[in-house]
Amino acid sequence: MTPLVVRPEPQNHSLCDALRQAGHRPVATPLLAFAPGAGLEQVPALLNQLGCRDYVIAVSAQAVNFADNALKNQGQRWPDATYVAVGEATGQAFAAVGVTNALVPDDPRSEGMIxxxxxxxxxxxxxxxxxxxxxxxxxxxxxxxxxxxxEYCEVYRRCYREDTDGQLVKEWQRHGVDSIIITSGGLLQHLFQLAANSAKDWLLSRLLIVPSIRVVEQAKALGFTHIINAKGASNPALLSALDERKRND
Known part of the structure; x- marks a missing residue:
């Protein structure tokens, strides 16, 4: 298959590598980058105040990575606390920075964490x-x-890629994109907005791989009809969902 991969770097690169190894022909177009958030400098002080019975909750892998950099810049470690990750990918990000006991719900949404x-x-x-x-x-x-x-702590902000002349969609069509891998509701909404009116039918007819039931519902509301819930945003989960469709075909 020829899936469009729009997730940010470095996850985009690693997912495309995994897709190629599995025999797919991914088209890499990161539509999102991240920059330091307004609350990033507060992270060391906030986490330093926590005790072992308190919670550190991360809603994305990016949140973990930005917070980890802020801690390292102050020579500080992650505190002894109860850690919660929204899903498998965020749990893996915690493990990569030394937090190996993060709780990961089966349902990768706020509902699952709650x-x-x-x-x-x-x-x-x-x-x-x-x-x-x-x-x-x-x-x-x-x-x-x-x-x-x-207390919320905004550790990063999203910077979405624009396409004022509509060249991105034309490039995807030239490459024969037949499927799209989406890893968040925000990315799905931005992708939908990028497509010109003349390309909406083409976009909505692609197979869509999404990470959760919430994004499934969002996709249906936008008009997508061919949707597979990967039940996670990790590379193995996304690849398994795409391979399932390939086997069925």
Missing amino acids: ALPQLQQPAGRRAVILRGDGGRHMMAPALAERGAQV
Whole structure:
């Protein structure tokens, strides 16, 4: 298959390598890059205040990586705390920086994190949520209602690639893109907005690989009809979903 891979670097490169090894012909077009967020400098001080019963919650691998760099710049390590990752890819990012005991829910969404047994009685504990600009606002209210003291920390911001002259879509069509791998709702929305009106039908007819049921629902609302839920944003999960469709064909 010829999948379009729009996730940011370096994940884009590693996913394309895995796809080629599996016999696919990926078209790499990163549509998203990341820059330091408004709260990044606060990370060392915030995490330094946490105790072993408190929570550090990361909503993406990027949140982990940016926070880790901020800690290293101050000569500081990740504290002894309870760590929660939104999904497998974020859990792997934690492991890569030395946090090997992060909790990873089966459902890679805020709903999955909220349902974890370890988060059912957080009363009196602090919770720092590492995230980017924007995003959903479900975790903090749910934990606060259960008695936790919650604080968001915006450690990165998203910078989406533009396509003012419509050349990107034309390039994808020339390469014969038959499928698209999407790893977040934000990327899906931006991709949809990039396609000119004349290319909407082409875009919506592609096979779409997405990481969660939430993005499935978002894709359906936009008009996509050929959707596979990879149930994760890791390379193995995405590749397995694409290979499943290839075998079925």
